[in-house]
Amino acid sequence: MKTIMAVCGSGLGSSFMVEMSINDILKEAGISGYQAAHNSLADASPSQADIFVVAADLAPSAEHLPNLIVLNSLIDRNELKDKLLAKIN
Template identity: 40%
Template structure:
């Protein structure tokens, strides 16, 4: 789940970027969706990707990737690769 304050602006940018990264990494069977931070609950998605502005809200969520630059393909690719390779039950990549 890609999330932001209202679920419309930055989460949509993140979603489009993440879809490209997932395709580039060859990861299959992943559904990427976006929504507001109020729609996000700790187990409502397998992983959460969001900007630094909502990081404090997601701090106790189990699998989180925080992006400092929402439109940076390189940052998203690096962090998503790390997340998908992680064998940990829980992570907070920032």
């Protein structure tokens, strides 16, 4: 099982919201073999996930994470869907 981790500054609010959106997108697209998780940027390490999702303002601090998806808007579900499906496929 591969992991997609949403990361935010505190690891609580926005990353949890993105995690739920990731789960919805995976389900709607019929994609299995992936699970979503969330964490704070300070606690996220490259070995914790296969793909990481962060907001643009955190991207410079998240360069140590592999397979990074940078979102301009955390609430734009279409942006997340397009970038996530492109990364998976």
